[in-house]
Amino acid sequence: MKTNPWTLSVLLLLAGPLGADPDWHVEYPDSFCVVEGSTATIPCSFTLPAGRRVERVVWCTNDEFCRRLVFNVYDSSSVRAYRRFRYLGDRVGNCTLKIIKTVKRDTAMYRFLFQANGRGYPGRIGVIVKVTDGEDVKVRSSITDHVVKEGGQVTLTCTSACSFHQLDVHWYRNGHALSETGPALHLSNLTNNNTGNYTCSLDSSGQKTSAPWSLLVGEDEGRFGWRLTVSVVLKVLWAVFLLLLAGLVFAKRSAPGPEHETVYSEVVG
The missing domain is CATH 2.60.40.10 (Immunoglobulins)
Structure with missing residues (x-):
């Protein structure tokens, strides 16, 4: 058969x-x-x-x-x-x-x-x-505040109703694409350059993009205090210099000139 x-x-x-x-x-x-x-x-x-x-x-x-x-x-x-x-x-x-x-x-x-x-x-x-559809794409942060000190760190996570396991995720700061990809964006040793609005997208065209998450990197308090002290000292030194300069100018103007000395000599003679 x-x-x-x-x-x-x-x-x-x-x-x-x-x-x-x-x-x-x-x-x-x-x-x-x-x-x-x-x-x-x-x-x-x-x-x-x-x-x-x-x-x-x-x-x-x-x-x-x-x-x-x-x-x-x-x-x-x-x-x-x-x-x-x-x-x-x-x-x-x-x-x-x-x-x-x-x-x-x-x-x-x-x-x-x-x-x-x-x-x-x-x-x-x-x-x-x-x-x-994935219309609820969001950026979640590892911190509750949007302000981070210089040198600090933060982790941003792209979330949706779907699991992001094995998904390609693209990140943007102020609309410019970042080199990092993946569900989580780790930012460390923060500087003022990291300040901006962060968004994530599930495709390179940016059609499925989250609402922006704002990050503000502020100066470290210790570093700010040191800068403030130096600034105050420089201002005081500048003020002292101006006072000394003004005193020298005033003293020079108050001193008798050569014409006054000649007239004084003729009267005495």
Whole structure:
């Protein structure tokens, strides 16, 4: 009896899960939330028996066995590529997937499958990815006051209704992009240059941007007191100098000139 190639493929895929072999395993989170327009990464790892060589890796949506007839966001055996989905893994044990600039239709159940020596194994539990509007992006601070002394530190965190695990976050000060990225922005050894309005965004275009959080870096009290003392001393010295200069000028003007001495001599003679 002839076996349909498609049926044979499904049977090979079933061989992994039904075998319940602990050496065949895929590990990733159950679910997480993604803000529309952001870039998210699905962490993933897999194991297989020693001596096996991985021939094919696949990421698919809403399908238990990642068959070729369904929408596969990544397939190492296909020349068709989807630019927004990038495979960051390998064929050894890393199966991480990156989704760039997520849209609402990316909401789905994502599943990873790998094939080795004619045997296929899809992850038993897929990753449920939910894409939301993310309109409540906010900046939270590690301090309650917006004023920090010079030399101090503060940590700003970008938050949303979604978890920011594995999300790309961009930071701005007064509208200018900072080199730092990630959910948390650590600022230390603060100076007046750090003063400004800080915002965070979930994509490089800045469409999902938080309300600004203002930071004011003030002078250290000890340093300010020293500067004040020096300033007072300089002002006092300047005042003394001006008084001495005025006294010399007045004394010079009050002294008798040569004409007065001549007239005095003629009268005496």
